[in-house]
Amino acid sequence: MSTMAYTTDPAATAAITRRRTGLAKSTATVTRRALLRYVRTPQLIVMATVQMSMFFLIYRYLFGGAIHIAGMPYVDFLVPGFIATGVLFSGIGAAVATAEAVHEGFVDRLRSLPIPRSSVLTARAIADTAILTLASAVTIAIAYAVGFRLHGSALDGLAGFGLVIVFGFAFEWVFVTMGLFAGNGQVAQGMGMIVFPFAFISSAYIPVATMPSWLRVFAEHQPLTYMVDSVRALTLGPHAEALLGHPTSYFLTRALIWTVAIIAVFLPLAVAKYRRG
Template sequence: MTTAAIAQPVNQASDNAAGLLTSVTQIARRVLLKFIRSPQLVVVGTLQGAMFLLIFRYVFGGAITTPGIDYVNFVVPGFIATGVLFNAMYSAVGMAEDLEAGLIARLRSLPIPRSAVLVGRALADTGIQVWGLVITIAIGFAVGFRLHDTLPAALEAAALIVLFGIVFEWLFLLMGMIAGSPQASQGFALLIFPLTFVSSAYVPVASMPAWLQGFAENQPVTVMVNAVRTLTEGAPAEALVGHPASYFVVRSLIWSLALIAIFAPLAVAKYRRG
């Protein structure tokens, strides 16, 4: 076998990798520019998160008992963790809009890796989620939230939240492709709402009916919220939920790996089928 024959597959693999990176970058850039050029999306998303946080902080907070921890320090980690879900819902709408406009059909006809479209959008939407995360954290501190654990633990919580957002990105991308229209995709995305309310995000699971507690304690949103809460609030939060932070961090990682192993291949398969 000649040197040229050996080098050819290597060069081809290198070109494919470069093509994938370039395609992913261009797709992500387009999504981010569209978001930046639509200031109403930024304003509405920010105001919506602030409004709900203020309602729970000042309207419902006085009626909810959280032993050993102030309600504001209980609810803000829940809002931060679930906020990435609400922000990720725009992924479903964005994908459906691109399908309806014929952009996805044009991208399929181009000589670019099929996975580049989904990966590029997922990366861009993750960047948008980080923006929303920063805003939510700032609002949380403004209404009285304070850290009661170390800065490294808080950074670990932030990393988990970003990971959680990436995981659900693939679910919402799949929903957008299945729905096919922005209106229908919003309806599909709303199916996730019950997971946020039947969780420990806003109220302790112990306050729920006994028949519901088993589901609420073990579903992924509760596990993630408890991980974030125990990492940011330390011993008082651990006493409230009955486990150390490491317990919820490990379970969060397991849930994340399981969900992305399910929804990422399904989203790619759906995109390829058209």
């Protein structure tokens, strides 16, 4: 019987450490720059926040009296769905911004810098997720003012909000990829329209049980429904399983699998496109 000795090359270890440090530092620097752009152009933050809140109020009062959900007020059903689908609509702005950066040559300038390629795209995703977080928080505050109530614990509510941010970060990679392939803002905005079927053919605004059977199959198994219902289950607390038909873990497990899958597909795709130019 023989044994094999493994040795660690100090030079190789040091090189890996430097690359990791360089990636983290570059990502932090580019993220800071992107966030400063938002701070210096507050209209971008205001519009993102106002738009999300305005559409929520429209859904709350336009459909609130027409749609009846068994076992809960419509506003309690709507808020988790609206906040979760908000990651899609806010992501269109990320696609447009990325496409404009490509069109204006800013991305070419970044490629010439001695920084890891993935740090630029990661910074874009983080900065846009930060704006999504702010817009979602404001919308939730407004939701409380117009009747929404959390039926789970405060920890459940925070977990639900955290899930929205995680889902948002995953979908940012979809939209960043879209922007890189689009090449200009108009095309990116048009490509962004593909999110509408996912948003509306889901459990976000109405129960999927009310849909035609052929449409229900898609609605029940698409990623956004699992994401919406995982957040909704956390906000409903002990009533979740009786009202939704499954325990929270059922929706949460599937939502997280979809989240990991989306990042696993679109992050390397975006980086590959960025490298090729």
